[in-house]
Every structure is written in C-alpha cells, then in structure tokens.
Amino acid sequence: MHPMTPAPFLVRSRRPVRADTVNLTLEPVEGACPPFLPGQFTMIYARGVGEIPISISGRTRAGGYLQTIRAVGAVSRALCRTRRGDLVGVRGPYGTAWDVPAASGMDVVVAAGGLGLAALRPVVQELVRHRARYGRISLIVGTRAPMTLLYPRELDRWARAGVDVQVTVDHPDHEWKGPIGLVTKLIERIVFEPRRTAGFVCGPEVMMRAAAGELVRRGVAASRITLSLERNMKCGVGRCGHCQLGPLLLCLDGPVVSYERAARLMAVPEL
Amino acid sequence: MDVVVLESLDPLIEELRSAGYTVVGPTVQDRAVRMAEISSAADLPAGVGDVQDPGSYRLTSGADGMLFGYAASPDSAKRFTQPPRQTLVRMRDGAFEEVDEGAPRVALLGVRACDLAAIAVQDRVFAGSRHPDPAYRRRREALFLIAVNCAVPGGTCFCVSMGTGPKATAGFDLAVTELDAPHRFLVETGSERGGEIVARVPHRRAASEDVHAADEVSRMAAVRMGRQVDTDGIQHWLPAAHDSPRWTDVASRCLSCTNCTMVCPTCFCSTVEDVTDLTGQVTERSERWDSCFTLDFSEVSGTHARGSGLARYRQWLTHKFATWYDQFGTSGCVGCGRCITWCPTGIDVTEELACIR
Amino acid sequence: MTHKSVRLGRLSRVEGEAALLVRAHDGRITDLQLNIYEPPRFFEALLRGRSYDEPPDITARICGICPVAYQMSACQAVEAACGVEVTGPLRDLRLLLYYGEWIESHTLHVFLLHAPDFLGYDSGMALAADHRGLMERALELKKAGNELVATLGGRAIHPVNVRLGGFYRVPRPQELAPVAERLRRAREHALTAAAWVSGFDFPDVEFDYRFMALRHTDEYAILSGCPTVSDGTVFPVQEWPAHVVEEQVAHSTAVHARLDGAGGYLVGALARYAINSDRLSPLARTVAREAGLGPVCRNPFRSIVVRAVEIVHACDEALRLIDGYTEPDAPAVPVEPVASIGHGASEAPRGTLYHRYRLDEDGLIAEADIVPPTSQNQARIEADLREFIEPRLDLPHAELAAWCERSIRNHDPCISCSTHFLDLRVEAR
Amino acid sequence: MTSTDRNDRPRLAVWKFASCDGCQLTLLDCEDELLPLASTLDIAYFLEASSAVGPGPYDLSLVEGSITTPQDAEHIRHVRRVSRRLVTIGACATAGGIQALRDFADVREFASVVYARPEYIATLERSTPISAHVPVDFELRGCPIDKRQLIEVITAFLAGRRPVVPGHSVCVECKIRGNICVLVAHGTPCLGPVTQAGCGALCPAFNRGCYGCFGPTETPNTPALNTKLRRLGVSDPDLVRVYRTFNATEEPFRQASEEAEGDA
Numbered sequence A: 001m002h003p004m005t006p007a008p009f010l011v012r013s014r015r016p017v018r019a020d021t022v023n024l025t026l027e028p029v030e031g032a033c034p035p036f037l038p039g040q041f042t043m044i045y046a047r048g049v050g051e052i053p054i055s056i057s058g059r060t061r062a063g064g065y066l067q068t069i070r071a072v073g074a075v076s077r078a079l080c081r082t083r084r085g086d087l088v089g090v091r092g093p094y095g096t097a098w099d100v101p102a103a104s105g106m107d108v109v110v111a112a113g114g115l116g117l118a119a120l121r122p123v124v125q126e127l128v129r130h131r132a133r134y135g136r137i138s139l140i141v142g143t144r145a146p147m148t149l150l151y152p153r154e155l156d157r158w159a160r161a162g163v164d165v166q167v168t169v170d171h172p173d174h175e176w177k178g179p180i181g182l183v184t185k186l187i188e189r190i191v192f193e194p195r196r197t198a199g200f201v202c203g204p205e206v207m208m209r210a211a212a213g214e215l216v217r218r219g220v221a222a223s224r225i226t227l228s229l230e231r232n233m234k235c236g237v238g239r240c241g242h243c244q245l246g247p248l249l250l251c252l253d254g255p256v257v258s259y260e261r262a263a264r265l266m267a268v269p270e271l
Numbered sequence B: 001m002d003v004v005v006l007e008s009l010d011p012l013i014e015e016l017r018s019a020g021y022t023v024v025g026p027t028v029q030d031r032a033v034r035m036a037e038i039s040s041a042a043d044l045p046a047g048v049g050d051v052q053d054p055g056s057y058r059l060t061s062g063a064d065g066m067l068f069g070y071a072a073s074p075d076s077a078k079r080f081t082q083p084p085r086q087t088l089v090r091m092r093d094g095a096f097e098e099v100d101e102g103a104p105r106v107a108l109l110g111v112r113a114c115d116l117a118a119i120a121v122q123d124r125v126f127a128g129s130r131h132p133d134p135a136y137r138r139r140r141e142a143l144f145l146i147a148v149n150c151a152v153p154g155g156t157c158f159c160v161s162m163g164t165g166p167k168a169t170a171g172f173d174l175a176v177t178e179l180d181a182p183h184r185f186l187v188e189t190g191s192e193r194g195g196e197i198v199a200r201v202p203h204r205r206a207a208s209e210d211v212h213a214a215d216e217v218s219r220m221a222a223v224r225m226g227r228q229v230d231t232d233g234i235q236h237w238l239p240a241a242h243d244s245p246r247w248t249d250v251a252s253r254c255l256s257c258t259n260c261t262m263v264c265p266t267c268f269c270s271t272v273e274d275v276t277d278l279t280g281q282v283t284e285r286s287e288r289w290d291s292c293f294t295l296d297f298s299e300v301s302g303t304h305a306r307g308s309g310l311a312r313y314r315q316w317l318t319h320k321f322a323t324w325y326d327q328f329g330t331s332g333c334v335g336c337g338r339c340i341t342w343c344p345t346g347i348d349v350t351e352e353l354a355c356i357r
Numbered sequence C: 001m002t003h004k005s006v007r008l009g010r011l012s013r014v015e016g017e018a019a020l021l022v023r024a025h026d027g028r029i030t031d032l033q034l035n036i037y038e039p040p041r042f043f044e045a046l047l048r049g050r051s052y053d054e055p056p057d058i059t060a061r062i063c064g065i066c067p068v069a070y071q072m073s074a075c076q077a078v079e080a081a082c083g084v085e086v087t088g089p090l091r092d093l094r095l096l097l098y099y100g101e102w103i104e105s106h107t108l109h110v111f112l113l114h115a116p117d118f119l120g121y122d123s124g125m126a127l128a129a130d131h132r133g134l135m136e137r138a139l140e141l142k143k144a145g146n147e148l149v150a151t152l153g154g155r156a157i158h159p160v161n162v163r164l165g166g167f168y169r170v171p172r173p174q175e176l177a178p179v180a181e182r183l184r185r186a187r188e189h190a191l192t193a194a195a196w197v198s199g200f201d202f203p204d205v206e207f208d209y210r211f212m213a214l215r216h217t218d219e220y221a222i223l224s225g226c227p228t229v230s231d232g233t234v235f236p237v238q239e240w241p242a243h244v245v246e247e248q249v250a251h252s253t254a255v256h257a258r259l260d261g262a263g264g265y266l267v268g269a270l271a272r273y274a275i276n277s278d279r280l281s282p283l284a285r286t287v288a289r290e291a292g293l294g295p296v297c298r299n300p301f302r303s304i305v306v307r308a309v310e311i312v313h314a315c316d317e318a319l320r321l322i323d324g325y326t327e328p329d330a331p332a333v334p335v336e337p338v339a340s341i342g343h344g345a346s347e348a349p350r351g352t353l354y355h356r357y358r359l360d361e362d363g364l365i366a367e368a369d370i371v372p373p374t375s376q377n378q379a380r381i382e383a384d385l386r387e388f389i390e391p392r393l394d395l396p397h398a399e400l401a402a403w404c405e406r407s408i409r410n411h412d413p414c415i416s417c418s419t420h421f422l423d424l425r426v427e428a429r
Numbered sequence D: 001m002t003s004t005d006r007n008d009r010p011r012l013a014v015w016k017f018a019s020c021d022g023c024q025l026t027l028l029d030c031e032d033e034l035l036p037l038a039s040t041l042d043i044a045y046f047l048e049a050s051s052a053v054g055p056g057p058y059d060l061s062l063v064e065g066s067i068t069t070p071q072d073a074e075h076i077r078h079v080r081r082v083s084r085r086l087v088t089i090g091a092c093a094t095a096g097g098i099q100a101l102r103d104f105a106d107v108r109e110f111a112s113v114v115y116a117r118p119e120y121i122a123t124l125e126r127s128t129p130i131s132a133h134v135p136v137d138f139e140l141r142g143c144p145i146d147k148r149q150l151i152e153v154i155t156a157f158l159a160g161r162r163p164v165v166p167g168h169s170v171c172v173e174c175k176i177r178g179n180i181c182v183l184v185a186h187g188t189p190c191l192g193p194v195t196q197a198g199c200g201a202l203c204p205a206f207n208r209g210c211y212g213c214f215g216p217t218e219t220p221n222t223p224a225l226n227t228k229l230r231r232l233g234v235s236d237p238d239l240v241r242v243y244r245t246f247n248a249t250e251e252p253f254r255q256a257s258e259e260a261e262g263d264a
C-alpha cells in the first residue's frame, strides 16, 4: 500500500472536553488498530478538508485510539465537528516514542502545557500502571484557565494512584485556589532527586524550553529529558520535507526528541 | 558483450520504441535544450552548445554534428521519477481508492552522471525509506536510463567536487560516450535489459582506440569543470555556521522564488492538496512539488518557523550540503549546477559556501 | 392616470451598472434617462505617459467581456502611428483570436442574457433548469469560443499573448487541432441555436435606424475596415475624429456621440448585418435566409437572430482559418515607436470600437482617445425606448418595466466599457 | 429537487463595484461547472446573469471592483452587513485595480482629460480595495482571477476547507508547468519571482515575462529583482511602469515603483 493512503476509521464516540476541544475515539472499519507507543501520532484525514498530525492519547477498551483535538484551523475544526459513525482516514502510528521504561528506578517529572497533556497521557498511564517501578512521580500541568483543563477526572485518579499532580493556570476564575502562572514556577518547588530523574515535557515551544531549562538548572541531565516537538507535517513518513528541524525530520526522528539534542536546535532562531 | 560501438543512435531509438518505450531525449525548444519525446536521432540537437553562468543560460553553436555537446539541460529526470503533481487518493461513497497514475515506460536518453547520482538520492528518499513508496518503485522500474558521458561541462558544473561525475559509473541501463572523427558512440551496458536491447541493434565490439578515446573525453571533461566546492567536513562546519553574516548578505539577493529547488534533481519536498467537486461527492488528495522557500512550508501553530528569507535560504543550503547526510546518509547535492544557472539573481552555491566557510 | 414613472434600479443581465428613469405625462414621455452609474475609471488619462506598447494590456482592462476587441483596436491604432501594418498569417491569427471572442461573447448574450427574455425566465440558469440539454450545448459552444481565445491568447479574459506587431508566441498547427475539433461541434450547435432563436416570438416593430459599421473589401468586417454608414457615407478610420464627435449634453447623463452632426446612430449586430450581410460566409448567409432575415433587419428584438447568424459565421470562418494555417516565421513584426498619431477601429461584438493615440518622441503616449460602441449607441437606445414604450404606457407597471429592460438588452450594451460614461445623477441606493 | 431543499442551499451573491466585469464573468466562463454550481448553490443575487433578486442575507458574497465613489463606499457596508462570508475577487477588489493609478496623479486633472465637464464627476481621490472599507474573509487575486482558483474558493467554502490558493511565486507554477525560464534563458524581464502564483504561469508559457497581474507574493524581494532587471537593461522609468499596472498600490509594488522613481 502507498504510505499516503489512509485507512478508513469510524468515529466511535465524540466527547467535547472543553469549548474548543473534543475527545474522539476512532476504530478501524476493518481489522484491529495497529499498536502504538506513548508519544506517537497518527495523520487524521477529514474528508475533503485535509489531514493533520494528532497524538495518540490512549487506547479505548474496544481497542481504538483516543485522540484529543483542539479546533484551531480548518482540519481540526472539521474533525472536532465529526459525529459518531462518521468516516475519517487514519495513517500511522508514526514517529518516535517516549521511553518510559528507561525511567525505571528514577524520579519522574512530567510537564505538560496546554494540549501537550494529550500527548503525555499515555506516559502517565504507563507510569501509573507500573507505579512501583518508579520513584516520585510529579505531573505538572499548565493550562490557560480552569475551564480549559484536559482530563480533570483522570488527574484526580492519577493523584489517588500516587502521582503528585499540580495544576497552574494563566487566567484564574474566582473559584480557583491553586497556583497561577508558569509551569516553571512549579518545577522550582517540587521534590525530586535531580541526578536520578527523568523529565517528559510537551507543550508550546516556549513552555518546553522554559520547563526543560528549569529541570537542567536543578541538575537533571539534558539527556534524561525528552520533549515532543511540533512542526508542519504533510506526510508523517519522511517524504514531504516539511517537518525539518536542522538534521531532524521530525516525523521520523521525532516528535519525541531528547533535550540534549533539541536544546541546541531550539536555540537557533528560525531553524 | 560489455562495450560496443554504434555508428548511429537511430537503430537504438528504433529498438527502444519497438520494445514499448517512449523515448525522451534532448531537443531544442524555446531556445533551450529540453527533454521531450523523440522519434529519431534527427530530433537531437546536432551542433548545439550552451553557455551557462549564474542566472544565465544561452544556446550557442557547439561542435559540428555532435549531438550531446552541451551540459545539464534545465530538465532533470525528476519529472519522471517524481511527477510534479500526482493524485494519491480518491474518496467516494465512503471508500478510499488509491489512485495509480501508472508508470509510463520511458527511455530517457541523455541522462548525465550527475542525474544518475540524483536518481540514486531520490531512491533513498522514496524507495529506501522506512515507508517505501511502491508507486515510485514502479516508475523507477519502468524508466530505462541511457546515460551520456559529458564532454563539455557547463560553466556552473561541479560534479567532480561532489564525486558524482563526469563519467557515469553506475545506475544506468546503457551509458553512451559520443566520439568524433569518425562520429560514433561507445556504449557500455549497465543492466541485463540494457544488454538485451543493445544485442538487438547493429554494433561492433569496441576496439581499444574507442575505449581510450572515450576515457579521454571523460578525463578532459573532469578538468574543465566550471566550478568547485570544498566539501571537507561540510556536514559539521556548515550547520555550525548558522550565524554567519553571509546569510544576511545572500538573503538580500534571494527572491525566495523557489527556482533553485524546483530545478534541483534531488529536491523532493512536496505538499498535499485536497480538492472536492461541487457536489461534495468526490474528493481527491494530490501531492505536488513544494519548496522550503515558501512561507506555508514551515507554518506551525499559526506562525512560520522560517519567516525570514534568511532562514529559508539557510535551511535550503544547509540541508542540501550538510543535514542531508544526517537524514539520508549522502549529500543532497550532486553538482549539476542547475540551481546556479536557474537562480534568476544568479546566486552561486559554490561561492556562498566558500564565503561561509 | 396621467403621471407615470418607471424606475429600474440596477439593470440586470447587462455588463456593467446602469439604471433607467422614465417619466410620462398624459401618454407622452417627458423625461427618459439611461443612467450609467458605472464609476469612471479614467483610462484615457491614465494611458498618458505610458509606453507605446502598453495599450493592448491596459485597455483590455476596460472590458472583461470583449478584451480582445480592445487589444485589436489598440494594436492597430499604435501600429498605424508607427507605420506598421500586420498582414498575412499574423493577421489571420488575430482574426482567429477575435472570432473566438465573438463566439464566446455572442453566446453569452444570446443564451444567458437575452434568450431568457423571450421565454420568460429570470436567467440562463433558470432556463437551464427546464432546458438542460439546450443549455449544455450552448455552454459547449461558448466554451469553444473561450478555448480558442485561451489557446491563442493564454486565457479567455485579458489574454496575455497579444502584442504590437502580432504575438509573443504563435501556436504550432497541432495545438489548433483540438480547437478545430471542438469548433466543428460548436458550429453544429450554432446552427441549431440560429434555428431555435429565429422561432421566438418577436414584437412587431421596426425602427428607422441609421447604421454604422466597418466594411472590409473581402471580409465580414471584424478586425478592420472603413467606417460605413447606411446613408452611403464611407470614410477611412483616420478621419474618424472629423465624423464622430462626442458631446457632453448638459441635460443628459452620458456622453453622446454624434455622427456627422446628428446623434442617434446605431452600431453593433444590426448595423453590421445591414452593411455587410453580403460578406457573410455562404453557410451563415443560408442560415440568415432560413431564419427569415432579409438583407436588413430593423427590429431590435431580432438582433438575437443576427447574433446567432454571426456565431455561425465566426465558427465557420475560424475553421477555415485553422484549416489554412501555417506557422508564421516570426511571432511578431517589429514595431518601433514614431512620434505620430494613429487611429484604429475594429468591430467589437457590441459594435465599432475606435482608438486613437498620439505618441511623443520618447515613445510615450501623449494622448489617448477611445470611443466604445455603447457610448455611440446611448442616444439610439434612448430613442428606441421612447418609440417602443410610449405606445405601451398603459401596460401594468411590472410589464412595462420588463419591456424597458428588454429594449435596452436588445443592444447588448456593455456599460463596463464606459471610458466616457457620465455619472451626473447617481441614484440614491 | 423539491422546493425545500432548494432553499437549504447556500446562498451566493455577486456584487460589482468599479471594474471591467471580467472577474464576475469568470463565473459564467466556468462552462463545465456552471450548471452543477447553480444546483449546489442558490445564486440569489447576480445581476450580470439574472434578473431574479433574492433577498439577503447571503452565505457567500463574491465582490468585484474597487471603491471609487462615496456612494460605493456606503454600498459596500451594506454588502458586508448582508453577507456571512465576503470574498473579494480580482485585482480591483483586492488592490484597487488599474484605476488606482489615479493615486499617483491628480484625479481632478484625470477627470478633465476624459470629460468636458469634470465638475459632474463624483469620484474619490483614490481607488481603494474592499478591505480598506470592510473586513474581508478571503481575497482572490488576479487581473482577472483564475477560473480554477474561483472554483477552488467556492468548493473550499462548501467543504469548510482552507482554499488552496498559495501565496508563493509564479515561478513555482512555471516550473511545475515545465516552462523554460524566460528571465534566465532569454533575458526577458519577468515579474514572476515577486508575483503570486495562481494563473498557472501563463505569460512565460507564451515566451513572455510575467507582468504581475496577480500582485505581490507573500514575501517579495523587489530590490533583488530590480537589480537583475536593471542588469538586463530595464530603465528606471520602465521599472516604474512595470510595477504600476493592476496592483500598483499593493505596498511592495508601490515601494518598488517609488524606489525606481526616486532613481529616475
């Protein structure tokens, strides 16, 4: 099959999670969903509108993909507007994965900005599933406003399962009693053993630079911090060239990249 | 039967045509050497030469009666390996149909060594990747390649620096060296099907004078390169020079017009377009040539990762000569000089690299 | 009911924007104004100081419906100033291009703009809903014209391939083969169309028109010829300014052209037919006869039949030119600027289109004058309205308004071509 | 088709301001698409083609022409009010058109050249694009617009897709089409490198240099092109004229012409 030919998938369920974001669960019309690793993404095609990369946020009980999509432009809007039973095209999963098992025996800091949590959800799930293998686990979530927080119930569940969940918002409402401001401020405060800590970071590029930078400042080795980078992607399979970042083709060599590598690349303006 | 001599190309062209190939070779059109369908050697540009300089291309009269006395044509093989537009998928009645645009049986006559190297680069991108493209493979298999060894390199050529020419050493079905006094063609066979075709046309075994004469053509060509590049360590020093002041200088001359990438035989970047018909019943996705010089190319999160002309030129040059190694284990440049000739403002990559170093 | 007024806000199915005001008192029309509120675009002014080779591209933008007409009149006027005449195969190619525009423009008018009037539809699209096959053939005919223009000119609207002295690139004969194929089918459709429109129900009126059209020694004049008036006057194009005078009449909303001192002459399909019907192709002549047209047609409603005949002629002649085509040696003859004055006229689908340029010694345009067909017809259209409407003032308002619109549409006025139209009284909208 | 679902169709309106009619004619020139279009969309207001005037509001308004009179400046506000999406079509509507050349001259004097009684001419000093008056949802460039691009904008509107109307140079299309570069191979001055694609690289296909009828690209580098054009022998007065045609007041072209004028 041609690598650009999508497989038909059905929208099994569609749940709005906040004003501009929905959770879709997608199942193939035929056969089973190919397996995926945390951090990988699919290319989802909205018929007649276009195709975009979306992280896989989890697997449903029926074996489908859970994908969380924010409506920012034409394709994401069309996907957010699909209804149960609609047909979409899916290619993938593609890209590099978060090496969660490599963090065994270590403290773990997971830092998510905005929709970045969608990509990190499988990481947290993996950590929680094997809670005993890891030291302290901190999940820091930055979001615009309390209303825009993703997966609030799961955050509670994870907290009960022994994850130190901390949420900070940019624009608090009057009921908000938690922290306000940047994710980095929370990283300053949390407790971990820097030389034995792994960091997983995903969010807007400025947030990732700040968060990873703060982890490094506190003594975490850049090689133990991994980020998920975003670039324009038209193919996901290394043929369209759009996702280049210096030596990387992010659809093949990313999106998950070690901060050791990414730091130098992100430091060059407009690379 | 490895090396033979043909008196004329006509029987070869005839044989290819009867084997079901459309023979595409150099012709003169609109004051340039263009690759187009030919039916006999009479369609080839006899006695035509060219003068290529940064931003300038002119035909001249070349050596009398010689058919291949010019350098790289504006047309590389890319149009045949990677068509400028291809429909990928059609969707109707809730099903995705993969569109097979077919693989035309084309015999490309006059492919230069640099072009063969470029095809090898594209092979890595499209066929050798983790996600191989079966349509590309079919197109490649349907392409019969007849190389012509360069006798007269152009003013913008630097294949010797890139280790890709001027003599074709691999990747061809047949390789021709045009010899004069008397006018004849030394033909090397590079594949089984190449050998089968040659066996069916009148030929004689090459004598050692023929072979020597051909060697001499390639030797002379190698010393007449228009330009050169020092590629030593380029994979490292070029990316490291991301803040060289030269980028600002070249950005002031670069039009971001994309011509360099479009004429480049290895540049493979593409974008995908969706079209719907008026009733919304049929939708199609197609892929077309794109370029890192366009703004949309790097659009992300509502901005452009490479918004400035400087960043776009730097991306192109750095990718072509350095980061290509990281991604595909080879240089992206084969030294054909097309980007220099066809850059409207005459930006010369060899000069830019020398200045940046 | 003694007072009556008809006010048509924005005329539809005409090119450009215009309104009509008719006031009547005691069965007499007291006031009649065809208001052109197409905003002025000042072409003649903006041409000054431009290079002598720019008018074909610039004046094309006067009208998107007949850009080729503008290009042809402009080229010939500048070439005349420079002492160059384009002849032979290059002239044939120009003619061929022009036929393409004729086929396109006339088909547009006949089917999409005019025919709905006779059959009681609001638009060609509405007509198509009931007569799908007919409209599909009409569109195929129109497309044949457009593709002819696009093949020679690059695109149907504002072709890019026209230049002084000829073209930038001439087609290879094989490029014309598919066009000819389509034209042959188009000619069949044109024949059907002529038979179809000749069967329409025409009001029984005839007006005493003074016609003017170009006349050519051997062609049904399109590309060039001598201005010829039905009263026998003939003059070379260079003498246009002595014969045709444009006046801004104080009480009127538009520049009226006067021919030899009198207004109210008519250019366009009826005029061309009256002056040149003997030069139609044999096929077109047969079609005209079968459609019941005599040597002269004075019923403006039947102009649709004349246009249909002209489409047949254009298809027929275009095919003849393609059959006889041999590729010219060069795409253009050189045209060097000369400080001089040049005149040029051709037959736009809507009538005679005249250009005059004065070039200075630097090859720049010092003065430009353009007289489009509709400004020549303006006075006559108003006269038609008076004569036709006055006896019908008792009709119900809607019906009367419809007749007014139809009377205007008969002349296929192209208001976009209003290099000169005035905007005295802009209606409140 | 029943009358109810006819009424469900998106309603299209076509409006005209100062222009040559060519861009709206492009819609009628879509011979293959016209009838399907007329059954997909309710063509509710299109005076050039239809006497039937359906009431607003309209789902999609195509606006041709530039604003040159005080009345039109008022009228366009009305058009905006009754339009859900407003797409401007053609150089007049997106850039002021050829009539914007008055911007570089005295419009009173212009009027006096053309009219014996210029005092009757109600016109504005400048010819301005629609976007100078009301918010515009999408601008389709070209003098005239390209038929395929028009269909693309309409089908994209129907599908809720971003129209494929890239802002890159004519050179991209020129190379895709397989033209020979007239600038490099013939030394013919060509504005392709600074002109937005869309026409399909028509002029070079006819051995002619692009004259910029689609307006500037997303990131035009006119100074670099001017250096090249001067090297080819284009004089400064000619450079001024080259940029002052149908998109003369688009900022990059205006600057390029003023730079050449300064040198002239």
Ligand SMILES: Cc1cc2nc3c(=O)[nH]c(=O)nc-3n(C[C@H](O)[C@H](O)[C@H](O)COP(=O)(O)OP(=O)(O)OC[C@H]3O[C@@H](n4cnc5c(N)ncnc54)[C@H](O)[C@@H]3O)c2cc1C
Binding pocket: A041, A050, A052, A053, A054, A055, A056, A068, A069, A070, A071, A072, A073, A074, A075, A076, A077, A115, A118, A119, A229, A230, A231, A232, A233, A255, B300, B301, B302, B303, D162
């Ligand atoms: C590896 C990878 C994984 C991703 N995972 C997810 C995911 O799980 N969920 C998800 O929702 N998205 C994800 N994205 C981002 C998603 O692919 C883009 O948001 C999407 O491509 C936008 O396409 P569009 O057609 O909807 O918008 P476009 O039509 O391309 O954009 C339209 C306009 O929207 C604006 N815009 C686009 N994106 C943004 C933005 N982020 N912020 C502000 N304005 C913007 C811009 O003005 C843009 O011009 C991921 C991206 C990558 C590369």
Ligand code: SF4
Binding pocket: B253, B254, B255, B256, B257, B258, B259, B260, B261, B293, B342, B343, B344, B345, B346, B347
């Ligand atoms: S380097 Fe030359 S060819 Fe390439 S984008 Fe810049 S100006 Fe165009």
Ligand code: SF4
Binding pocket: B257, B259, B344, D170, D171, D172, D174, D175, D179, D180, D181, D182, D183, D184, D190, D191, D192, D193, D201, D204, D209, D210
């Ligand atoms: S001819 Fe013009 S548009 Fe085409 S590539 Fe050359 S510079 Fe660009």
Ligand code: SF4
Binding pocket: C160, D170, D192, D195, D196, D199, D200, D201, D202, D203, D204, D209, D210, D211, D212, D213, D214, D215
């Ligand atoms: S090449 Fe340039 S001038 Fe010619 S049609 Fe295209 S955009 Fe217009």
